[in-house]
Amino acid sequence: MTPDLATGTLTDIGRQLARRHIGAEELARLQLDRIAALNAGIGALSDVLAETAITEAKAVDRARERGRPLGPLAGIPVASKDIIDTTPAVCSAGLPFLRDRRPKCDAEVVRRLRRAGAVIVGVTETDPGAFGVRTASVTHPQAPTLTVGGSSGGSGAALAAGFCFATLGTDTGGSIRIPAACCQIVGLKPTRTRVSTEGVMPLVWSLDHVGPMTRSARDLAAVQAVLDPRFAHTATRKRRWAVGFDPRYAADASPLAAKAIERTLKAARAAHIGVREVRMPAPDDILDVHLVVFCAESAAYHFQAYPDRRNDYPAGPRHLLSMARSHTGYEYVQAMRQRAEITARMQALYDDVDAIIVPTLPVEPPPKKAEQVEVAGRPVDFTWALIRYTCLFNQTGNPVVSLPAVAKAPGVGASVQVVGPLDRDADTIALAVKLEAALGLAIDRRLSV
Secondary structure, eight states: OOOOTTTOOHHHHHHHHHTTSSOHHHHHHHHHHHHHHHHHHHOOEEEEOHHHHHHHHHHHHHHHHTTOOOOTTTTOEEEEETTBOOTTSOOOTTOGGGTTOOOSSOOHHHHHHHHTTOEEEEEEOOSGGGOOSOOTTOOOSSOTTBOOOSSSHHHHHHHHTTSOSEEEEEESSSTTHHHHHHHTOEEEEOSTTSSOOTTBOOSOTTTOEEEEEESSHHHHHHHHHHHOTTGGGGOOOOSSOEEEEOTHHHHTSOHHHHHHHHHHHHHHHHTTOEEEEOOOOOHHHHHHHHHHHHHHHHHHHHHHHSTTOGGGSOHHHHHHHHHGGGSOHHHHHHHHHHHHHHHHHHHHHTTTOSEEEEESOSSOOOBTTOSEEEETTEEEEHHHHHTTTTTHHHHHOOOEEEEEEEEEETTEEEEEEEEOOTTOHHHHHHHHHHHHHHHTOOOOOOOOO
């Protein structure tokens, strides 16, 4: 049986591999052929690891033939964001002055994937230094004029293009969830500190997360269980669920984003999930805190790591780094105190609900070259518009699944965030799986290329 490379899920392909309907090497070659045919036009992968991928796939086939124990991702083609050290790839973090950088060893998350039997087919494009949310070098596989989001835009596009069955992304203000929404795939920002960032270039130490992106909510658990060695301890196996919703988080949303929330809450009620109104911190209050923390901590790393390369950064990162000089130390301390207050307010909400439902984006995926996006009838900077509903959860550290909720066209639609309590990642994914089934949404990912 030939697998559906464009729309098949990790669970589906894992079953076919286990039943020997297809071999790992055969699958790897199919993926690499697809990449060779399409990546030049899409640009999702910055470096293709054809030789090592075939070697890894052959090792899985030999182990299976000899009856040896196999890892949970044995033979599954996966890609890693280029900000995450992955051998023998070039991992430049999208920065031109690091274009020849090849790490000497894998990041901890990549080591975990490889030990689990995953076949790493390549590394994915990112915004320079992971500062942005556009990944301008990548073309949306189904909607070429629209943004793929960022900074994990290459990871989102690689899944939407059918290059692999899971990818790794990083998320500092929404960089897993934004491309997940723009490419109509699924992404998890885990609870902060649950997944190792060793071997990942820092952006903002206290906000950086590493997490998986897949084509279905169910697939997230398979990958997260590999990345987080204590993932099983984040499950309570609840039988009755209740979700919260703050109407203010749809008040300035586009009609499609509002429809995604309406459809999700309706599906929740149909699945006998309780729906309750909650009061969350206002988005505008979070953006001010996020900007101060982001600029201060990103400058702390980059000014120390590359003190002589400040003029070599692209314009966007250079501007954000320069803004750090306009913030005082007391502003950073105040922002951190505000973060603590906001986090306490968020966690208190989970006394009454198991998760909170929020739009992922307040707007439809905008044109890739847009400088501003209209939010509630007013022009807003591209970046601030896209992180408006996402950056709160980097500050609080909660686990979040971005889940497609309504389709507008192939590969284009609106998503919602399923936001769980701290250290309840498995529960959060389980609820997303339940909502995904209740929504009954079949996303059409047929390529237009």
